[in-house]
Amino acid sequence: MDDEDGYFGERVAATYDGSTGVFAPGAVEPAVDVLAELAGGGRALELGIGTGRIALPLARRGVPVHGIDLSRAMVARMRAKPGGEEIGVTIGDFATARVDGTFSVAYLVFNTIMNLTTQEAQVACFGNVAAHLEPGGCFVIEVRVPELRRLPPGQNVLPWRVSPEEWVFYTYDTATQAMRGNYVSFANGGGEYSTIPFRYVWPAELDLMAQLAGMRLRERYGGWKREPFTSESTHHVSVWEKSA
């Protein structure tokens, strides 16, 4: 781990764009549609803005966006893109970092709430967001439903992607909700291993965190196209509203 940039140092930042399905054609627009609608002419705060995958197209829709991120390397990649210099960024931990002004929407996408590896930090994140939202403002999270049902019986290791180019597998500690991503990429006859710690979190647990922060669930979808959220959903897009 790069101490300054967390788990998203220069090596990750250099290959981040295009690395997974969230960069597939058509994957970003539905998210931007939902967020632009919730912004409703106000400002948007992105927690974990990264390389600007969502922030840049949202800003192009006319929504003023500010970001928080720990990683200067990731933010530098956004800065190098058209429009990237115009987006304000605060370097810091999104569970605690404060930004001037208030926002009509805050959002934390692509499972990034799980980068906070304790329940305490996840609760603090909701409190921090609530402090930045206008009354009636919304907090949006996109995150996986913990996939414990997919674990082989009696096992705590879930193979995720296995190909000649890479192996990705996740490990789960159901006692603590600690989870770990394990990534092996192969090139030139050798393999390179990296790992990231996560904390998986249940939808109902997120609702309670929101309640503690003075927000209530407004909508929960199975995806950015507002698909129904069901017991078979693999992830959810949840919208909590701060009390007016």
Ligand SMILES: C[S@@+](CC[C@H](N)C(=O)[O-])C[C@H]1O[C@@H](n2cnc3c(N)ncnc32)[C@H](O)[C@@H]1O
């Ligand atoms: C998976 S990337 C997502 C980036 C972007 N939101 C996207 O959807 O492409 C996670 C980002 O969150 C940042 N991050 C992770 N934990 C953080 C924390 N506690 N505080 C601030 N940034 C954090 C990382 O540096 C990284 O840029």
